[in-house]
Amino acid sequence: MASIEAQRMQPPATVTHSRLQSMRLQSLAGRTIATLVIATGALIILIPFLFMISTSLKSKNQLRAVPPPLIPWETTMVEVAGKREPLYRVTIDGETREMALVKNQPGGMGVFVDPVDPEQSVTLKIAEQTPVRHIELHPENYAEAMTAVPFPRYLLNTLIVTFVGMTGVLLSCTLVAYGFSRFRAPWLNWLFIVLLSTIMLPRQVTLIPVYVLFQRLGWVDTLLPLIVPTFFANAYDVFLIRQFLMTIPLEMDDAAKIDGASPLQTLWHVLVPQAMPVIVTVAIFHFLYAWNDFYEPLIFLHSRHNWTMAVGLQTFNALYAVNTHLIMAASVVMVIPPVLLFFLAQRYFIQGVVISGVKG
Structure with a gap:
């Protein structure tokens, strides 16, 4: 009887093993297909970027080819x-x-x-x-494009606006989000709703009063209108940081308080290290916004030596419309910093998306 039962037990084990093998093969095939689809989509998305780089290295004769070749x-x-x-x-x-x-x-x-x-x-x-x-590559197009108009000055202005503004956003939004997430006060939730409601207010609605204010302060045609408002927290970044801080247990604050830490010391030494992924994410978002912003610099900056890269590139496009290779060279220079920033900070950026505020 024991041998008969043993024989009956063998076929199910064989079926189970073959089924596992089939499941593994199906899973491998699914991952392979998904990888190929994603890679194909990535290549399609990269075609305009590659064409921009290729065009920036072409001569005028190469630009006249019909259809324009991807390779110079x-x-x-x-x-x-x-x-x-x-x-x-x-x-x-x-x-x-x-x-x-x-x-x-x-x-x-x-x-x-x-x-x-x-x-x-x-x-x-x-x-x-x-x-x-x-x-035949023409890297001299970059030197010609950068010297045709004062792009180094535009780049310096953009870096000042971007990084000083980034400091203001991180300081102000982190402090406000800390208050909304870790403290309790009457009507605090209503105040937070009022703050969030400002997201629905377009910038065009407040343009005239804000412009009149900065004009009376004597800040028009300076970089101050682009920098000072960043030190007053915006609702979008406050919401992101607050939601992340609320996932950190309050017991960490209590432990820091027992050790004699003040609220600001608790924020700096306990919460900020835990919230580094979301802080880096906010920094990336502000960098991309300030680097590509064309609307506000166009309104507040009148003198050529105060322009940012976005305004300077638009003017360059109008002056050198027939020199497509120079326009593409200037565009590549403007695209490089955001791409480098993302690749350098992508570990924190992805980490802020996939994990909570608690580290094991």
């Missing part, structure tokens, strides 16, 4: 009888040779000659021949 190809030129002529790969009697096009004729025909022996010539249809090309 340049037609290879050779000297024939003291003139530089385009080189083609032509097929003559089944043999492929490299010959220069020296003359165009009606009907799409052309006269091709051997660069080594110009006496050897042949007339062929140009469309059926393949031009010889090579990759």
Whole structure:
């Protein structure tokens, strides 16, 4: 009886093992398909960025190509009888040779000659021949774009507005969020609702009174209207930091209070290290906002030497509309800092999305 029961027990074990193998294969296939789909989507999204970089390295001749190539190809030129002529790969009697096009004729025909022996010539249809090309990069476009207008000054103004404003946002929003998340007072929740309601107020509604205020203070055409308001907390960042701080147990505050820490010491030494992911996230958000902001600098900054990169790039686009390679070079320079910031801080950014405020 024992052997019969043992034999009956064997088939289910075999079925279970095969089922596990099938599940593993299905899971692997699902992950592979998902990875391929995500990679394909990422490549599609990167095409405009790659085209911008490619265009910034092209010459004016390369810009005239139709359709514009993604890779900066340049037609290879050779000297024939003291003139530089385009080189083609032509097929003559089944043999492929490299010959220069020296003359165009009606009907799409052309006269091709051997660069080594110009006496050897042949007339062929140009469309059926393949031009010889090579990759030719023009990094000097960046230097020309940066010196055409005072971009270094625009970059300095943008860095001042961005990083000083980032300091103001982090200080003010962290303090306000700390008060809303860790203290209790009458009508505190209603005050928080009033704060959140300011998110629905467009900037255009407050533009005129704010402009009149800054004009009477003498701050118009200076960087102060772009910096000082950041030291007065905004509702969006306060909400993010408050929600994160509320996930940190109050027992940590009590322990710090028993050790003699003041409220500010508790915030700095206990809560800020725990909330570093959300603080970095807020810093990234403000950096992207201030770096790309065009509306407020356009309103408050009148002098050219006070412009930021966004306003300067728009003016550069209007002045050099036909020089697409220079516009793309300036655009690449403006895109690089946000991309570098994200890659340097992505660990904290992702961590702020996937974990709570409690660390094990």
